[in-house]
Amino acid sequence: EQRETPKKQWSLKDFEIGKPLGKGKFGRVYVARELKSKYIVALKLIFKEQIEKYKIHHQLRREMEIQTSLRHPNILRLYGWFHDDERIFLILEYAHRGELYRLLRKNGHLSEKQAATYIASLTNALAYCHEKHVIHRDIKPENLLLDHEGRLKIADFGWSVQSRSKRHTMCGTLDYLPPEMVENKAHDYAVDNWTLGILCYEFLYGSPPFEAETQSDTFKRIMKVDLSFPSTPPISEEAKNLILRLLVRDSSQRLSLQKILEHPWIIKNADPTVVSSDYKSSTIIA
Numbered sequence: 001e002q003r004e005t006p007k008k009q010w011s012l013k014d015f016e017i018g019k020p021l022g023k024g025k026f027g028r029v030y031v032a033r034e035l036k037s038k039y040i041v042a043l044k045l046i047f048k049e050q051i052e053k054y055k056i057h058h059q060l061r062r063e064m065e066i067q068t069s070l071r072h073p074n075i076l077r078l079y080g081w082f083h084d085d086e087r088i089f090l091i092l093e094y095a096h097r098g099e100l101y102r103l104l105r106k107n108g109h110l111s112e113k114q115a116a117t118y119i120a121s122l123t124n125a126l127a128y129c130h131e132k133h134v135i136h137r138d139i140k141p142e143n144l145l146l147d148h149e150g151r152l153k154i155a156d157f158g159w160s161v162q163s164r165s166k167r168h169t170m171c172g173t174l175d176y177l178p179p180e181m182v183e184n185k186a187h188d189y190a191v192d193n194w195t196l197g198i199l200c201y202e203f204l205y206g207s208p209p210f211e212a213e214t215q216s217d218t219f220k221r222i223m224k225v226d227l228s229f230p231s232t233p234p235i236s237e238e239a240k241n242l243i244l245r246l247l248v249r250d251s252s253q254r255l256s257l258q259k260i261l262e263h264p265w266i267i268k269n270a271d272p273t274v275v276s277s278d279y280k281s282s283t284i285i286a
């Protein structure tokens with residue numbers, strides 16, 4: 001597509017670096033201000049030696065190409081990038097209210113309105129990704145951020161090497177994987193529909209449905225779809241119905257993204273400005 005403006009060559013001297021925001025396996029994220037525009041961004045540093053060590057050049061390039069091409073209100077923007085001798089710098093959209101995870105931990109669980117609004121936002125973002133043939137955006141609370149208006153932003157770049165290795169190093173992260181993935185079978189777009197069911201449950205109850213002491217117990221619970229709804233907090237039947245329509249072993253039987261947006265629980269509870277936004281209209285024709 002033709003560019004709005006010629007590609008600017010960024011460098012570290014264009015930014016004033018602020019406090020660290022968090023760290024990943026390959027580097028750290030800082031808040032930064034672009035000096036001319038005073039625009040606040042998140043600057044993600046990735047050490048070249050780590051890229052060499054873990055052989056992720058092609059993976060990183062693909063993720064950056066995908067992330068640069070995705071333009072959606074619920075997907076964190078990658079504005080550009082630059083590098084010096086030892087590091088690659090990603091210039092990312094800054095989400096002012098930080099990680100959704102912290103909100104969930106602080107509140108214990110979310111209201112049905114809040115949960116439905118986040119699920120509708122995620123569904124719109126995933127429908128947009130699937131339209132661009134991008135799947136499995138590794139959506140889990142740690143990868144979900146909130147902007148200054150509390151709007152959800154999917155902040156992961158896949159880095160499937162990172163998230164896969166994070167999965168092994170961080171216990172309990174099998175929680176979000178569907179049966180076909182924990183069995184290492186070919187997976188398709190429907191993995192994201194399963195994950196939406198997991199997240200919906202976690203937003204409403206405060207923890208994922210198949211959580212267990214050990215990874216192998218989680219594995220067994222996922223394979224059996226061993227799902228139960230605690231009596232507290234009290235959750236509406238419509239919410240349970242949506243979760244039951246998503247956490248289905250047979251991926252072809254999971255509720256489609258479009259049907260999620262038309263589900264009574266979403267229609268009744270999600271903030272209308274989110275559900276009605278037809279994600280096609282948010283594809284900026286650049």
Ligand SMILES: CC(=O)NC[C@@H]1CCN(c2c(Cl)cnc3[nH]c(-c4cn(C)nc4C)nc23)C1
Nearest residue numbers: 021022023024029042092093094095096097098
């Ligand atoms: C491994 C990895 O990349 N983890 C995710 C990064 C951590 C901070 N990142 C942010 C990214 Cl990439 C963008 N915006 C952010 N805003 C925050 C944040 C804001 N507050 C008040 N607190 C926090 C935290 N963090 C970010 C993403």
